[in-house]
Amino acid sequence: MTFAVPANLESQLDELVTHYPQKRSASLMLLHALQEHFGYISRDAVEWTARKLGLQPINVYELVTFYPMFRQEPLGKTHIKVCRTLSCALAGSGELRTHFCSKLGLDAHKHAAQTTPDGKFTVEFVECLADCGNAPVVLLNEDLLPKVTPAQADEILTKGKAK
Amino acid sequence: MPQEHRLILKHADQPGYTPDLECYLRHGGYDALKKVLALAPKDLPDGKKMSPQEQVREDVKASGLRGRGGAGFSAGIKWSLVDRRSGKPIYLICNADESEPGTFKDRQIIHKDPHQLIEGMILSCWANDVKLAYLYIRGEMPQGAKLLNKALDEARAKNFLGKNILGSGFDLEIHLHRGAGAYICGEETGLIESLEGKRAYPRIKPPYFPAVLGLYMCPTIVNNVETLCHVKHIVSMGPGEYAKLGTPNNTGTRIVSLSGDVKRPGYFEIEVGKVTIGELINDPAFGGGLRDGRKLKAIIPGGSSSKILKAGETFKLNRKGADGQMTKVEVPLLDLPYDFDSLMGAGTMSGSGAIIVLDDTRDIVEALANLAEFYAHESCGQCTPCREGALWMSKALHRMTHGEGRKADADYLLHIAQNIQGRTICAFGEAAAWPVLSFVKKFKEDFEAKGAADEAKAAAAKH
Numbered sequence: 001m002t003f004a005v006p007a008n009l010e011s012q013l014d015e016l017v018t019h020y021p022q023k024r025s026a027s028l029m030l031l032h033a034l035q036e037h038f039g040y041i042s043r044d045a046v047e048w049t050a051r052k053l054g055l056q057p058i059n060v061y062e063l064v065t066f067y068p069m070f071r072q073e074p075l076g077k078t079h080i081k082v083c084r085t086l087s088c089a090l091a092g093s094g095e096l097r098t099h100f101c102s103k104l105g106l107d108a109h110k111h112a113a114q115t116t117p118d119g120k121f122t123v124e125f126v127e128c129l130a131d132c133g134n135a136p137v138v139l140l141n142e143d144l145l146p147k148v149t150p151a152q153a154d155e156i157l158t159k160g161k162a163k
Numbered sequence: 164m165p166q167e168h169r170l171i172l173k174h175a176d177q178p179g180y181t182p183d184l185e186c187y188l189r190h191g192g193y194d195a196l197k198k199v200l201a202l203a204p205k206d207l208p209d210g211k212k213m214s215p216q217e218q219v220r221e222d223v224k225a226s227g228l229r230g231r232g233g234a235g236f237s238a239g240i241k242w243s244l245v246d247r248r249s250g251k252p253i254y255l256i257c258n259a260d261e262s263e264p265g266t267f268k269d270r271q272i273i274h275k276d277p278h279q280l281i282e283g284m285i286l287s288c289w290a291n292d293v294k295l296a297y298l299y300i301r302g303e304m305p306q307g308a309k310l311l312n313k314a315l316d317e318a319r320a321k322n323f324l325g326k327n328i329l330g331s332g333f334d335l336e337i338h339l340h341r342g343a344g345a346y347i348c349g350e351e352t353g354l355i356e357s358l359e360g361k362r363a364y365p366r367i368k369p370p371y372f373p374a375v376l377g378l379y380m381c382p383t384i385v386n387n388v389e390t391l392c393h394v395k396h397i398v399s400m401g402p403g404e405y406a407k408l409g410t411p412n413n414t415g416t417r418i419v420s421l422s423g424d425v426k427r428p429g430y431f432e433i434e435v436g437k438v439t440i441g442e443l444i445n446d447p448a449f450g451g452g453l454r455d456g457r458k459l460k461a462i463i464p465g466g467s468s469s470k471i472l473k474a475g476e477t478f479k480l481n482r483k484g485a486d487g488q489m490t491k492v493e494v495p496l497l498d499l500p501y502d503f504d505s506l507m508g509a510g511t512m513s514g515s516g517a518i519i520v521l522d523d524t525r526d527i528v529e530a531l532a533n534l535a536e537f538y539a540h541e542s543c544g545q546c547t548p549c550r551e552g553a554l555w556m557s558k559a560l561h562r563m564t565h566g567e568g569r570k571a572d573a574d575y576l577l578h579i580a581q582n583i584q585g586r587t588i589c590a591f592g593e594a595a596a597w598p599v600l601s602f603v604k605k606f607k608e609d610f611e612a613k614g615a616a617d618e619a620k621a622a623a624a625k626h
């Protein structure tokens with residue numbers, strides 16, 4: 001499959017580039033948009049971005065490896081980010097993540113993103129999501145869920161399986 | 164009775180208050196902008212004139228506003244350090260990276276009252292001759308980013324942004340820029356690198372003070388979300404009225420994020436220094452106390468990077484008596500007023516305004532291990548002491564919380580932490596070292612007992 005950025009997306013990206021006096025500044029915003037569209041950042045996407053911004057591919061690739069939100073492989077349709085940091089840990093986020101992992105057959109000791117073989121779920125332990133008063137917190141795709149209980153966790157899994 | 168004083172969050176939680184422009188306008192929104200645009204130059208006693216912009220900069224200085232992002236540095240002084248003679252453009256960046264563990268105040272503003280932030284930014288840009296500004300929001304706030312983009316569009320449509328704002332001749336554009344999950348982007352020079360499209364490697368100061376060599380090597384102001392919102396209120400109220408809020412040198416209000424072992428975690432806006440730590444934790448208007456049957460063990464008072472305070476500690480603080488003389492008074496932990504200076508006097512800091520409470524059921528070694536893992540994960544990796552030290556501390560604490568501790572680990576941790584602080588490019592080094600130094604020093608018996616118990620177990624297993 002060849003890598004192709006649809007024309008309407010490309011014009012949005014061209015508009016983003018105009019936000020900055022130096023094109024290179026747009027790289028994070030471009031990568032976000034490409035990841036949103038393609039699901040992850042492929043080598044082709046890196047090279048495309050570099051060409052667009054007049055950079056070397058390494059200038060873009062080093063961003064993909066530095067910033068934890070960028071992915072080099074596709075993720076599950078339901079992306080579950082459980083907050084690992086202190087306030088959430090005190091409220092049981094460790095147990096919550098173990099709950100997700102064991103129900104999905106994933107390794108409960110691995111913090112990095114893990115995707116189920118059917119491509120439906122990705123579970124990840126992330127750092128403070130800035131909603132500590134509602135611990136334990138889960139970022140479910142783009143939605144922040146407060147005070148997540150094991151029952152709610154099961155509901156997330158049921159919904160995700162039907163997707 | 165200690166109470167909240169809502170200035171920034173005055174409307175945010177009112178029923179029916181929505182984040183759109185119409186609602187903001189109905190509540191007096193953008194009146195402060197109209198007010199400054201109508202200001203005339205002021206005649207000074209020496210016959211010179213003070214520009215309206217300079218008047219607002221002086222007002223911000225006179226208000227006593229201190230930065231709400233972490234360091235508590237005077238906003239007015241920060242602005243006065245900006246190099247205005249370089250001939251280069253001046254940039255302003257709003258730091259909405261909110262990622263200091265325990266902190267969730269900027270989120271409230273972004274989600275519930277985004278136009279207040281935008282108005283604060285416009286005023287601050289106008290006062291500092293800024294024509295291009297950025298709002299740097301952390302990547303994990305996708306909804307917040309959408310809300311802010313919508314609000315920026317609305318403001319553009321009404322000409323609160325763009326060319327010749329409200330006919331004043333002032334041009335300003337603000338763009339939203341999203342981070343992508345790295346804590347170090349909150350450090351202002353790391354943020355600037357990230358905004359330039361690079362890895363967020365903090366720059367060394369000197370020479371790279373943002374006020375002189377910031378974004379694109381131009382003079383740059385970096386302020387926190389909450390700080391910029393206060394500018395709006397300083398303009399609306401006037402600096403004199405504003406400074407009546409709070410306490411001397413600790414003026415205004417501040418949003419405190421309270422989490423951990425309290426009955427009512429949440430955010431509370433208080434007059435700075437008018438409410439004590441004990442009230443924040445125990446008063447029904449605030450945290451509502453610990454869960455039944457629990458006792459206080461410790462408090463992390465200003466985000467995870469601040470030094471921990473142990474239940475029962477007392478501190479010697481400088482207090483001005485009725486006769487104007489400074490005297491030292493002994494203040495117990497729970498009676499510490501929540502403000503910048505009192506917490507500094509107690510050897511810690513109010514940082515990002517985030518209190519994390521630990522009760523007596525908590526294992527202090529586990530709590531530190533959790534934070535150490537955060538710092539090990541988030542070090543940008545430029546400086547060897549920080550990159551290696553943060554990892555070593557985390558590994559040692561991982562051992563200690565997995566049955567393989569040693570009695571000597573307490574001193575080992577102190578040794579590493581002491582060799583990080585002061586030896587790094589940015590203050591992340593201190594942020595990683597301070598929790599370890601303070602936890603281990605104040606709870607040394609817990610650390611040693613845990614290590615000794617593991618050693619005894621290991622020795623018994625050998626026989």
Ligand SMILES: Cc1cc2nc3c(=O)[nH]c(=O)nc-3n(C[C@H](O)[C@H](O)[C@H](O)COP(=O)(O)O)c2cc1C
Nearest residue numbers: 230231232258260261262349350351386387390590
């Ligand atoms: C490691 C580190 C992380 C920081 N994270 C944040 C942050 O998430 N948000 C923030 O406003 N300031 C953060 N700061 C402070 C900023 O560097 C900067 O001082 C602040 O944005 C200035 O704004 P203020 O003067 O309005 O407080 C951080 C500092 C350090 C050293």
Ligand code: SF4
Nearest residue numbers: 543545546549587589
């Ligand atoms: S102190 Fe740590 S985070 Fe800061 S520049 Fe050095 S390695 Fe990076």
Ligand code: FES
Nearest residue numbers: 083088129131132
């Ligand atoms: S610790 Fe989980 S949201 Fe802050």
